[in-house]
Amino acid sequence: MKKILGAIVVALVTLWGCEDKIDLELPENTGQLVITADLMVSDQQHEISIQKVVSIKDSLFSPITDAEVIITNMQNNRTYTFLAGKDGVYTNKSLRLQEKVTYQLQVRTADGREIVGTSKVPSYVDVDSIGLSERVIFTDTIYYPTLVFIDPPEKGNYYKYKMSVNSGKLRFIDVFSDKFNNGLEIQHDIIDRDRDLKVGDRVRILRQCIDVGAYNYWNSFQMINPGAASPSNPISNLNNNALGYFSVSVGKYYESEVTFARGKS
Numbered sequence: 001m002k003k004i005l006g007a008i009v010v011a012l013v014t015l016w017g018c019e020d021k022i023d024l025e026l027p028e029n030t031g032q033l034v035i036t037a038d039l040m041v042s043d044q045q046h047e048i049s050i051q052k053v054v055s056i057k058d059s060l061f062s063p064i065t066d067a068e069v070i071i072t073n074m075q076n077n078r079t080y081t082f083l084a085g086k087d088g089v090y091t092n093k094s095l096r097l098q099e100k101v102t103y104q105l106q107v108r109t110a111d112g113r114e115i116v117g118t119s120k121v122p123s124y125v126d127v128d129s130i131g132l133s134e135r136v137i138f139t140d141t142i143y144y145p146t147l148v149f150i151d152p153p154e155k156g157n158y159y160k161y162k163m164s165v166n167s168g169k170l171r172f173i174d175v176f177s178d179k180f181n182n183g184l185e186i187q188h189d190i191i192d193r194d195r196d197l198k199v200g201d202r203v204r205i206l207r208q209c210i211d212v213g214a215y216n217y218w219n220s221f222q223m224i225n226p227g228a229a230s231p232s233n234p235i236s237n238l239n240n241n242a243l244g245y246f247s248v249s250v251g252k253y254y255e256s257e258v259t260f261a262r263g264k265s
Contacts, residue, residue: 063088
């Protein structure tokens with residue numbers, strides 16, 4: 001099962017700490033900033049990557065190492081400064097994210113550009129059960145994890161999944177919205193369209209509850225069609241024409257082994 005992601009493939013930006021890839025449609029030598037900030041409540045160290053597009057033709061990106069990077073807790077106005085490191089990765093070990101709190105990211109570059117984005121940590125929605133299902137497509141049997149839970153009655157719940165197989169790196173799989181499902185029992189099928197699971201594989205799933213800004217980014221990312229008449233970049237929640245996104249979330253890991261299972265087909 002194969003899935004093509006992104007617009008006309010012009011460049012691939014690897015997100016720090018995972019195997020997600022972003023396909024960007026950009027003219028040559030734009031100097032455009034690419035910011036990837038995926039922060040989670042359970043993280044002991046938070047990382048933000050800042051890159052500048054140098055050459056699309058040669059897939060070159062230059063790390064920004066002299067920016068001022070600050071996150072502000074909008075509930076108590078406490079600020080957290082991120083320290084610059086190699087490869088344009090900024091880190092902070094003192095920030096402790098809290099559920100139901102909004103945070104603001106501010107990036108100021110040495111050449112005077114200022115990028116701002118906001119994100120809110122949702123409450124975590126617990127999973128009632130996790131299992132494995134199988135689906136027969138022609139002569140192939142496809143295995144995939146399933147998570148079952150009760151969605152909260154209020155609107156605006158969004159979910160993001162990453163998965164690793166046999167201790168590999170986490171890769172983005174899918175996002176879901178609770179539209180039309182408020183207060184109902186829901187089953188999320190975690191299907192990796194780039195890799196088929198087989199019996200004996202061990203899978204590790206990261207389930208994140210995210211806000212609408214992060215959902216819009218990843219939903220548009222996975223829906224971009226390289227054959228579209230007007231290909232575009234994923235919807236960013238950052239201003240000033242920056243690419244990438246800022247997300248604060250809460251999540252949990254789940255592990256399972258693929259065994260012979262009978263599930264919904």
